[in-house]
Amino acid sequence: MKQIYVGLTGNEAVATAFKQARPHVAPAFPITPQTEMMHKFADFVADGAVDTEMILVESEHSAMSAAIGSAATGARTFTATSSAGFALMWEVIYVAASLRLPICMPVVNRALSGNINIHNDHSDAMGGRDAGWIQMWCENTQEAYDHALMCWRIAEHKDVRLPVMINYDGFIISHTAESLHILPDEDAWKFIGPKDLKTGYSLLDMDHPITVGPLDLTDYYFEHKVSQIEALKRAPKYIAEVYKEFGQLTGRHYSFFEEYRTDDADLVIVALGSTAGTAKDVIDAQREKGVKVGLLKIHMFRPFPAVELAKALSKAKVVGVMDKSASFGGWGGPLFNEIRSALYDLPARPKIHNWVYGLGGRDTDTKQIVSLIEQLQAIAKGREAETVNLLGVRL
C-alpha cells in the first residue's frame, strides 16, 4: 500500500485519522491544548470531507454525556479533551465504560490545576486510569495518528466494547509539526471499516426497546463490574491482533510496549509518551560509551500488561521508572507502583526506583536523562538511593 508522507502536528494528524474513521457524532468543548484537534476536524466537516454531526456543547461534562447518549444508539462517536476538561468529565467517563460504549477520546495530556498550567504532564489521564477505559500512550505524531486509526477496531470489537483513550503529550506532540506517513482515505477506511450496527443493542431500536443505565444495587452491581473487568482482560488479545494487522498493512509494528536496546541492558528506563524519544537519543549516546542501558516505553497502560512487563524487565539489574505525574502522599508515581507490583513475584527482582519529572511541562532535556542514567549506574554498583526521586526540579 502506498502511504502519503506529510508534515502535520499531532492534533492535525489525529483529526485526520478521525476524519478517515467517518464518525457519526462528535461532541466537542474547547480546552488547550486539545483545541486544534477539534478545529481541524471542524474544518473537515465544514468542507464536506466528512459528514459527522458535531455537538458543540457547553462543557466537557456535557461532551462526554452527549457522547454517551450518541454511542448508546450505536453511532460511532468521539470527543477529545485535556487536563481540567478531563477532570470535569471524570464522573461520566466511568459511566461510558460501565455502559460498555466504544467511544474514542484523545486526551492531549496537560497538567491539572492548581495552579493553572497549560503545559504537559500526565496527571490528567492518570486520574482516570481506573475508570474502565483502555489507555494507549503515544511517543510522537506518527504513533498518535496510528493509534487514532486503530482505536476504533479495538473499542468496537464485539468481545471488547470499551472506550479507548489515546494519550499524547500536550504541545510537545499536539502542536509540533513532524513528518509522518498517513494512509490514503480509502485504505484507512478499508482498515477501520464501518461501525457494526447489526450486533449489540441500540437505544434507537424502536422495535426492541431497551433500558440503558438502570439503578443497579447490591444484588447485581458487583457482577456487572466483574463483566467490565473481564472485558478489559480480553482486550489485549484483540489489541495484539489489531497491532499485527496494522503492522502488516503499514510496516509500523506495535506491541503493548516497545523495548529499545534492552536485549543486554543492565539498566532499563520505563517511560510513557514523548520523553521516550529524548531517552532513546541519550541511550544511543550512552551505548557509544559502553553503558548497557535500554528503554521500555509503554503503549498500553490499561489494561496493564503486568506479566509481559515482568518478563521483559526480569533480566535488568536496575529499573528506573519515570512518572510525569505525582501521586500526592503516595509511595511514588502511578507507573512506578504498577511496575514495582508487576515485578514483585519475580524470583530475582531488579532494583526499582522512581523519578517524578516534568510536572507542569518542565522541560525534560537530555541532561536530565543522562543524570538519571548516572544514578542508575551508581545504584547498580551498590550505592544506596531513595526509592522515590525527583528529576529536573530546583530544590
Place this chain on the structure above:
Amino acid sequence: MAVVNLQTLSKNEDLLSGGHRACAGCTGSNILRQIMLTAGRDTVVGGATGCMEVVTTIFPYTAWKTPFIHSAFENCAATVSGAETAYRALKKRGELPVPREKINFVAFGGDGGTYDIGLQSLSGAMERGHNMLYVCYDNEAYMNTGIQRSGATPFGAHTSTAPAGKVKQGKDRHRKDLTKIMVAHNIPYVAQTTPFHWKDLQMKVRKALDVDGPAFINILMPCTVGWGFDPALGMELSKMATDCNFWPLFEVENGEYKLTYKPKADRTPIEEWLKTQVRFKHLFKPGNEHLIVEIQRWVDDEQRKLLKLCGED
C-alpha cells in the same frame, strides 16, 4: 393537531408499566404516564438521576416500554441531545436500526436535576436547538435524597437542609423562575402545567413534540412524602396550586405568552394552599403571620407580572 379527549386518550397505549417502585400517591408516575400517552411508542426517553429514574428502573426490571437512558444527575439534557444527534446522523446515512421518519426525544428531571445541577446542561441543549422535549417534574425539593432544599423550593417551606427551627423558619428565599429562564432561550415552545389538568398537559405535550426544535414543560408534582399530605390528595393539590396562583398554567409559543387557565378573580388565598401541607405547618405558629403575608405578596406580584406578559392585565 389531534384533538385531546378522553375517548381517544383511553385508547392510547400505557407505556409506563405498573409495578414500579413509586410511593403510594406519587403524582410523578402519573405525569410520566400522561406524557407517554401522547408521545407514543416511537419515543426515546432520558431520565436524570432522581425519584422517577430510580423507581422505574431497578435492574433487572424496567417499567419503560420504550427505549430509556439514564447516565447521571446533571446531564440528562446533554445525554438526550447526544441520542437525538445520533438519530439524525444515522438517518442521514440510512443506518437507523429500524426506519422511522420521526422519533420523539423526551428528557426529564426533577427540580434538583433541572433548576440546579442540570441547569447548565439543559441550557446548552436548548440553545443548540435539539429536537427534544425537556420535562421538569417539579416537586420543589430533592425528594430522592431526602427532601433537601432546591432552587425550586418555595419560600417558607421546611426541608431537611433548610428546616424550620427555633430561629429559622424554613427556606428564606423565593424559588427561581425556571420557566422564564427557559423562555429566555428563545425556543419555540415553553409551558407550565400540572397532572390534574390532564387536557392542558396533553395539549402542551402534543404542541411541544410537534414543534421543530427544543421545547420545555415545567410540571408541578405534588409529593406526598416531601410536602406532607394524605397520599389521596395529590391531584387536588395540583388543582389548588393553580387556583391560588401558586402555579399558574400558561404557555409561550415563539415568545408569545398565553394563559391556558384563567383563575377566578377571587383567587384562593395562599393560606388555603399552605394549610394542606406539613412543610408549611410552622408558618401558622403565632409570630409567623408575616411570612404568610410575604408569600401572598410574592404570589400576587408574580401573577401580576405574568398577566401582563399574557396581555391579560
